[in-house]
Amino acid sequence: MNLMKYVRVQWDRAGAVIAAVVGVIALIFGYLGTSDTEYIAEQIPFIISGGLAAIVLFTVAGVLWLSADLRDEWRELAAQGEDLRAFMTSETAGMGKQSGNQSGKRDG
């Protein structure tokens, strides 16, 4: 499967990876920014834009990844429900056919 197709199908997992990578980049830039200056007043904006933004991005990544897992579980549930419904339909049809055969024999 090529990358674009994978990204289109697994958009939530791809988004999670992108958010995590951007979070790491924000963390590195935040560190470089704070270590570049000795004034606290110049460091605090870097803490906000680097550190806290990285926390937000990691949260987004985690939420997207877990949502993807939960969506998979939900699809699995739906598939099992469909299987159950198909089983019930076939069972009902089989029972109907059986009773029809029995009444046919009795009549014959």
Add this chain to the structure above:
Amino acid sequence: MRRVHYRSDPSPWRRRDLAVCGALALLGVAGIIGCWFGATDEVVWRDQTGWLIGSIFCTGLVVLGGGLWVLIGLRRVRHGFRDLRRDQRTALGLTRSRATAVETDAAPTGELVTTGQMTRAHRPDCLLLRGKQAVPVPAAERANYGRCGVCNS
């Protein structure tokens, strides 16, 4: 409000969940951006602490929104599996109706059993007696024993 069901709904989340969690997250992100602008405008770090605390609070909002989203999803999936198990039991004819179990009186003959160490009287087919040596409870001593909540003795 209609429950989310695994057969009819394409995803465990409703539009309302997306609106609530998304609003929390957006509010948090907007707050962080606002606090960043506020902090960069100040030149004294003491004046920046308010903005820093505000941005930490806004980060908490984003985390809260995300956590809520995941928790709602986990809960719905758990309920979905419970519904599926119930549907499977119904399909296999194994449904045990709690209502009928409650309505049913104790064994018609009134026979209840216990073991030497139990303080409650049970029906002879009670799950709690599995693998244990049961002895009948005489009718006169029945008042001395409690009732079992598992077999509704």
